[in-house]
Amino acid sequence: MVIFLQICRNYCKLIKNNVPKMKYLNVAEKNDAAKTISGFLSRGSSRRRDGLSVYNKIYEFNAAVNGRDVQMVMTSVSGHLLNYEFSGAYRNWRSCNPVQLFDATVMKCCPEDSVKIRKTLEREIRGCSALIIWTDCDREGENIGIEIIDVCRNVKNNLTVYRAKFSEITAASVRRALDNLVQPDQRQSQAVDVRSELDLRIGAAFTRFQTLRLQSVFPTIIDSLVSYGSCQIPTLGFVVQRYKEAENFVPQKFWKLKLTHTVGDLTVEFTWARNRLFDKKCCEVFFMLVKQSPPLLATVMSVTQKPKSKWRPQPMDTIELEKLGSRKLKISAKQTMTIAEKLYQQGFISYPRTETNMFSKEINLRGLVEKQAEHPVWGNFAQRVLEWGPNPRNGKKSDQAHPPIHPTKFTTSLSGNEQKVYELIVRHFLACVSRDALGSETLVSVEIGGEEFNASGLLILERNYLDVYIYDRWSAKEIHEYERGTSFYPSTIDMPEGSTTAPQMLTEADLIALMEKHSIGTDATHAEHINTVKERGYIGEVENGYLVPGTLGMGLVEGYDAMSLTLAQPQLRAGLEADLKAICDGTKNPDVVLKDQIEKYREVYKIITERAQILDEKVGFRFNSTPQQNPQAVESHMMEEVFRCPRCGTNKMVLKRKSTNNGVYISCTDYPRCKSVFWLDDVIKDAKVSGQNCQRCGGETKKITMTFKQRDTWMFLNSDTPEYTSCLLCDSALKSLLDIDIEALRRQGGESSNSQGSSSVRNVPSSGYNSATNPSTSSSRNTRPGSDPSRGYDSQRRGGTSSASSASTTSPTCPKCSQQLKKLTVKKAGGNQGREFYVCPTPENPCRTFIWADEMPAPANPPPRSRATNGRGGSDDGTENPTRPRAKRKCAICRREGHTRTNCPQNINPRTKRQKQEET
């Protein structure tokens, strides 16, 4: 019986083991979070293995999700996985007018340092049926979550996606999150996308303009980057504002009454209840009243004693660490953070980037204090804290991810600034979990001549936290013993003169406080922004750590101000913040906010470029230098968009001039990701985008005005002059002449987007972020499917991709060699099966002539068009240009017929190489 039961049990186990478990991929925002969450959900039993990125490990365990036992795989990203970038053609500073950056296509790309993380996600998601997002529960976290989803859906389109919402990383909280999975918050993510896109467009447009303009106007003075950033410039603005307040300060005299009372060695000073008066005569009247009051006795009106305490600090967050580092240690905020990160990596302190200033109940404070109890300097204090019991004076902020900054390991081996920062963190920690300092304050109020004077004394009873927190001062102040109703003769009564003083320059700590108050940057970025404006030379540090504007910074802000632009004031950024919040609340549409903001800044950009001389003058004034007249124009060159790229379907194609200035080509702005290009230089001398839109192709397609080199070419197009205006997308004769196959490009685009999937974020091309493998692109002259030059178009045909049928005897002639074209039919299965086309019959088809029969102009040899009906040198929409016979064309290199210079055996500079050179 026992054996039978055992067999049954084993059988059940076997069946159970053979039922494949559901497998879920879980992704957190950072490795630390993934590790802790896995630990809680697995009750410490998770197994760890390496991912492709050394910093982002993979944890595996089983857990119950929606009532089912699921195999969990947990990994992490390191913050944002994707980043907005301009499409290729706009990345070169001189490629376009900076104003075009307000409209240029931007796309989300995976930066090089995130590729390994992305690849881990792509690999792991293949074996999973669902994805759970565990990023931080804030706006950026929501956006990072969507990035993770995009990457994973690109691999697995039908993926089920969940969002785990947690308020802190504790066992109860993450378990609750897993039991109450929700959907990602698209609105919060959209708000971040709007912010990122705007920052990029505005930052790049203004930075390029300012830099190029000022470098051009002051070539011998300015050779560095004159960057504009929505956080950088308001940060500079704060420093300039304080400087100007001091610069414009006019001191004002004031007078006050002062009374002293000396007994023995102790002099007690009484201050006037009216503090000070700016009117000397008025003050003199009071002075007389007091001095002449008989019998010049001060009467004690009240004596009060009350306990007074000096509060211990709150647990330390990033901002506090930066401020203290700057104020107390005289180490810059940025440097303080760099040191703190190093200490963190060595395990001496907890994670230093935290907005939390309260300890959770779950943290073992006693254990942390115990670690410091043996320290030669503050060990005794730690002992006292243990006797009292650690009792933090908690703040109210929590980022729900990290505890306040505290020491995690005891050490006495540090030195220099590392030792100073570690000591600050330890002393602050011990102070914040100890006790407030206690004292007793005595307030004495006296009356003389109808005027009230006050004095105070302080007796310190218990120093408590002050014993360890050397950065705070609390001084005792002795006072005589007074009794209500008694009187005394003042030792002196004076009327001292004083003067108001200019405000001090900002310290770094003041600046951080201002940035925080006006929502400029985040806790994690304040120090970096300050560092950036220092690096740019916009601000500098003088003695005692005070910040002052530099020459360039001052000139810039004065330039903006003179144009009545509020770029250096914090309101612009604050306005955007309000809009972003509205997007999150669902009261504003992200597209509308983006559009409005872009228009707002475009207007500002217009003003700054039109009135750039004012900027020159203001900067020149501060540099004591005269701006150079007629500077090189920054805004003259506009990249001319022609039509949407048939291949990628997202980006525009633009007309470009070769660097050698001897020809033009049209290429996709997304180069090098999309390599669509039409070379026009063989037969065309010059080309420009006309102002006319092509009515047949649609609103955004522009016609091009071309000037042809040879008479037979424009004759072929039935033009009476070398100049010819038409549409490259729909003019068949023109396409044939230039060897352009639009349909082939479209098909390539379709294939590539099918294989790569697409992203759901705004303005992202169908090819997705730059991770996806780029479809192979033809290196032949003007792209054609499978037209690998080594195989050639004919070999493809022979290979059976499309097969020949009978040739027609009434075929038109080849526009290049004048031979009669051969008519064929597509046999390959697909969209064009059965469609007829013409090709040139010469061996290996060197002319590369290809015309769809149904796009063939008719009649074959029409009478020349009159100028009256056709207009000069152009084609009408809706009418095809007839094919005309032309003289046999000779190769430009060897002067032989039957091929062009592209295919000429004597051509030592093959097109493909040249193409690449042009493109790069």
Place this chain on the structure above:
DNA sequence: GCAAGGTC
């Protein structure tokens, strides 16, 4: 050579 936001 551009921004700001995450994080080793």
